[in-house]
Amino acid sequence: MTKAIKLLTALPPPQRRRLMELAREVSFPEDARIFEAGGTADRFWVIRSGAVSLDQRVTSVRRVTVASLGAGDLLGWSWLFPPYQWDFGAEAFSPVRAYVFEAQPVLKLCEEEPALGLSLVRIVAEILAARLEMTRGRLMEQYGMHRRGGVG
Numbered sequence: 589m590t591k592a593i594k595l596l597t598a599l600p601p602p603q604r605r606r607l608m609e610l611a612r613e614v615s616f617p618e619d620a621r622i623f624e625a626g627g628t629a630d631r632f633w634v635i636r637s638g639a640v641s642l643d644q645r646v647t648s649v650r651r652v653t654v655a656s657l658g659a660g661d662l663l664g665w666s667w668l669f670p671p672y673q674w675d676f677g678a679e680a681f682s683p684v685r686a687y688v689f690e691a692q693p694v695l696k697l698c699e700e701e702p703a704l705g706l707s708l709v710r711i712v713a714e715i716l717a718a719r720l721e722m723t724r725g726r727l728m729e730q731y732g733m734h735r736r737g738g739v740g
Contacts (some may be wrong), residue, residue: 593718594660596634596687598711603704610694611687616680622663624677629666630691635659638684642676651677655719662715667691 596604614633616622622633625645639658643651654676657663663686666674672691698705 593711593714595662595708595711595715597660598714599704599707603701603707606697606701606704607689607694607708608687610689610697612689614686614688616684616686618680618682620680620684622678622680622684623674625674627674629664629672629674631688632662632664632667632691632694633686633688635661635663636685636687638686639681640684641679641681643679644676654723656681662712665712665716667694668709668712 596608599607611634613636616638622640623629635657637659639656640661640663641653642655642657642663643653646652663678664674666672668691694708698708
């Protein structure tokens with residue numbers, strides 16, 4: 589399995605310090621909805637402690653957890669890509685403490701400091717690739733179990 593990439597530790601220290609100047613500390617109680625799929629994606633978080641589940645609504649009342657995130661993990665990438673809407677929902681699985689970053693100041697910093705912008709985009713891309721690989725592995729496991737059961 590691919591080693592988890594942590595945004596803040598992956599950034600070079602001078603770039604990390606510049607980004608952290610834009611951070612604000614926030615907390616969420618257990619079971620708090622952090623965002624909903626389809627909502628406006630105008631920020632992202634780095635989890636300091638606790639656990640967050642990413643979910644996808646499959647019916648009007650049922651959600652399926654697609655990933656679990658913990659300390660050091662990036663929560664939210666949709667702020668980088670049009671149409672700037674969340675692809676998933678997120679809920680605090682336990683009490684959560686996090687750093688929140690508003691998208692507009694971060695994007696402005698990236699324009700002012702292209703090296704930081706490039707580093708940030710590369711790291712987010714690595715995180716997305718790792719999560720995609722993890723999801724693919726889970727699907728392959730489920731498909732393999734499904735096939736062994738004699739169905740399909």
